[in-house]
Amino acid sequence: MKRKVTLKQIARELDVSISTVSKALRNSIEISEDTRQKVQAFAKLYNYRPNNIALSLKNRKTKTIGIIIPEIVHHFFSKVISGIEAVANKRGYNVIVGLSNESFAKEVINMEMLANGSIDGFILSIAKETQQQQDYHHFTETINQGMPIVMFDRVVNDIKCDKVIVDDAEGAKLAVNKLIQCGCKNIAIVTTKDYVSVGKLRTQGYLEALEDHKMSPESSLILKVHDQLLSEDHLDSLEIEIENLFKNNKNIDGVFAVNELYAITAMKVARKLGFKIPEDIQIVGFTDGVLSKHAVPALTTVSQHGKKIGEKAAELLINNLEREDEEDVYETVVIETELIERKSTK
Template sequence: MNNRMMTLKKLAELSNFSVSTVSKALTDNPEISKPTKNKIKKLAELYNYIPNITAKNLKEQKTRNIGVIIPNILAHFFAKVLVGIEKEASKQGYHIITCISDESYDKEVKSIEMLANGSVDGLIISISKGTFIKKNYKHIQSIIDRGLPVIQFDRVIDEIITDKIVIDDFKSSYNATTTLIDSSCKNLAFVTPIHNTSVGTRRLQGFQKAINKASNIESSKLFVIDDYKIFAKDFQGYLQSDTIDGVLASDELSAICAMNLIIGLGLKVPEDISVIGFTDGILSENSNPPLTTVNQHGQELGLLAVKQLVNRINQNSEEYKTTIMNTSLIKRKSTCK
């Protein structure tokens, strides 16, 4: 018999059990004895029975889909988070639908409208730079008011009450800056393309706190990247006219870019200038020299985000909570001992 013709009702008739018993046996319900389960499962395998997932989801009033919105896919951190999300979602019996806002408020709004229109049971989101700049959060608050569970991660909006998963960006940046200072750096630069976001702000605050606390700092400089071509010109000019011996970048790409510009001017990393960046990705491992980085443990964050969201979908959670994950500094050859 063709598996397209096999239904739960026909399987019940063949096995001489009720539809309810067959359904429970196939889902390993403890109410059904092991011999009965084995008999029904063997019969289902014989006839290539495939459960009607759509019908099951309709009955449970669930899509078994989780929506994910990230600012970009090129950043290694978000790629690792997606790996964790997909792994745990699959384990929990969910599929993921991923949208990329490309740092755009408008794209983020359209993605939320599409996903929240009955396509998903819950949403995991990292807020775009455009939304932080615009400071308009109605598109997110509206779906929460409609009852859709939402988990914010990494870049979060404090005013919107949801479960949140973040790293301690302030502490991580403070510790990384202190590492540069302890290696005798006295003229430091902070490089960031995400200055308008929650994480960018906290990382800058951590950098500034470490600078203010240290007694041997002679100068510090902030480089905000809106355009990498302009940054390259400004940073090269700064390197040629000022003494700089340490760089902290708020993301991996900026750290690699800064290091390449330093080396391009004939300076040595770390002998002349030490460099640290956030996110431990492929670029960091394979740069020359390998980059010292703050590991944000993206995959673990993704796993936790799904677990919290599924608990919220199943209404197993009550009070909203913010989970702060630890980071670790991976020391490589871009910093002095």
């Protein structure tokens, strides 16, 4: 087992100085053709590769991006990661992943672990608990220390950083408009509590769409799912809540769900109650994941283009990192949503 070879070892072996070796490898004109050849041959033979850590220390940049997301076993987030990874790799960056598990404490710890030199900047989506507590000091602090952040999807407005979001309200309007256009008169929404920023925005879009069509929203049609973070038997209670929604409002003929899981659960419950989809009840979801695509009937849904979000976030971050002038001008990029029409609407 031969350890990785270093400049020093090559230098000793070839009886030249470390600097000579380094320069020879980088094709410096200071070095004679002879020595250069000799060094390069030797380096190739021993498969020399510069030590990244040493380079990071010297250059004070790591060429690594830190990602903090609430969970990874989630179609949207893994899509985003794949987008980030694609452009990061293309531009010579690595990607290091931390999971907050929706916990404030883990988010803070993870960021602290990475912020001490391990990475050049963050791409993150905020944990639910953080949104609930509205404690954002860890973001401002890292930014103050000169480490840029790009937030995506779940963002907080008053932090000075780049952001990549979808127009959640607009996407929701797309969905609800579709339902209205397909003849729905009593459209329910299955959404989250308001502290989840995206849920709130989508609810808002739902309300706006109704208003645009002179339909007055009814509070009994708005289900804000009790979200206990510990999603174990969460699924059961979700079903029960939705079932009650249907039972208390027999006239529902359309459902807009703010995420995929809510949507297919609604579909499942509706079918259990004897409704036909899309004949009796039409359903539109949000987030184009694997569930929507393979549900029966396939779910009409609003696609967020997760991969594109990731790509854009990575671009913003890397551009920022490699920008010469240190002007603090922050962008908020809105990725277009798109209604993907499938079989759960007429």
